[in-house]
Amino acid sequence: MPTPIPPILEVRNLVKRFKKVTAVDGIDFAIRPGICFGLLGPNGAGKTTALEVIEDIIPATAGEILFNGRPHSPAFREEIGIQFQHTTLLNFLSVRETLVAFRDLYRETESIDDLVEICNLGEILNHRNDRISGGQAQRLMLALALVNKPILLFLDEPSTGLDPQARHHLWEIVRHIKGKGKTIVLTTHSMDEAEYLCDEIAIMDHGKIIARGSPAELIRRYCAGPVIILPRSHVHIPLERLPLPYREVDGNLEITTERINTGLETLLTLGIDLAEMTVHSPDLEDVFLNLTGRKLRT
């Protein structure tokens, strides 16, 4: 029997309270090395607070955090990389000078040339920090998080505020980093981002983890199957004759089926016009909706 791989990071019953507000309410999870683990949840769910407690930026109220099986030690900061959601870079420094300044804070470091290549910073290397775009700044932040060759990388909402092109560019960089065997913990409220980047996800709401698993597992567990969406006016049979579960939403019929082929065959047999049909595959948004009754993006 193979020996199980010990988790690189383990969080046990973590609690963080701010006066009367409990931002993180007893969360537990363990992360295997080499995966991308996502904390998914709406704004205010407690993701960033949880991450900052785990990063040792703010103290925990209760609970235990183990890095490679041990509590935080001074060496922890040498081995992790952090990209914060909101931060400002030192003014009047160029991108290169910023990279060099942060590199000099660590013992073991990545070469500046490699960072520039990984994060695609070549064109802005001599630009000043306050004269680069939001996407470029995010890539620089990511480079700073990688400057010490971290084995564990924390990314807090890394693509927030970026346009679609810049977001996809960043995702490709994160996948490339993951491909190098680094463990990544990221928070996001974007289901696309979570599905695209994460191997495992913990869905957070009101400071608690309400579901955990791979994106596919979560969808399988909490969603019934694909949904066929038809304009209600195109269905000319009495709805009681529909042998599939359905609901009426905004003038449409949403018909759930476990298997798309079987579902479509059933509808065609009933003589229903499928010309304006759309099919929606369940995603993490549906998982969250089914778990909480609310949409993730509200």
Next chain:
Amino acid sequence: MSWKRIWAMFKARNYEFFRDTAAFGWNFLFPFLIIAGFGIIFGGRDFADFKVGVFPLPVPASAPIIADSLADTNLPPKFVTTSHLEFIGFPTLEQGMEKLQHHKIDFLVQLDAPGPRYWLLETSPKGYIVERLFQAAFLPDDGDFGRKETVAGREIRYIDWLFPGILAMNMMFSALWGVGYIIVRYRKNGVLKRLKATPLTAFEYLTAQALSRFFLLIFTLVAVWIGADLLFSFEVAGSYLDLLIVFSLGGLSLTSIGLLLAARGTSEEFASGALNFLAWPMMFLSEVWFSLEGAPQWVRDFAQLLPLTPLLRAARKIMNDGASLMEVGGDCLILIAFTLFCLVLSAALFSWNE
């Protein structure tokens, strides 16, 4: 402690300072303008002139009047030729009274009255002095007024006395705002939080900030000194090296106050208020502009608690009186103790993100 990390932060802060052209320029321009302004306004003179309004004269209101042109008036000649009196002409009594009531002049005399007729504000000390001068001008010269002795040696110009004060004041503003305000701003906008995520310790960060500011203070001091010296040829009776040591100790003590103020807090408004609360008493009570001789004892005692006081006292003793470093050793020790106290306290209280 890692000197590599301290050096990295030291360099980063210096880049910021030298590239922020507006702030950089102001650091030099501010003391230079004040020194140049005072030099031009007062030259080598004492600034305690007394202003005497005279009327009626066919001149525009508030016109300066040359004393010689008053020789044929009813003013006693001895009064007209008294040093440090400045005569200002007015066409009418009303125009002169308006200035007198607003303390723009100290004394007002009517020239066409048969006997001496004058006005002054009963509560004005300068008015009182001018009145006594005016009355004394009518006395005969043969009184026994004692024997006059002239002070031997080099006369210290007001600008020579003021110069160390301006330099120290600039140092104070630069140290307090350049450290205190900047760190609070960094805490507010998340720069400190980003640094906390690295192995950099609070002590290393504060040391880098203190050293960077110290370097910039001394750099500014030397540059302003050279520029001002070209204009006014200041004389240093003591040793330049001793003076540099005293200013260095003063710079460190003022920087350490900035660090202490910046130990906590994220409100730039509060930081600015607190810095002003510290800076203004130092500016007025540490004898930057004027001596506290004759001020109430408690004011003078309080002034001793401010680090600008020993800095200025020592600097002036070296520059104006030629004192040695040993002779100002007590002040140096106060500055060192002040620095250590503030540094230790600020390191203990420092928070990256609270």
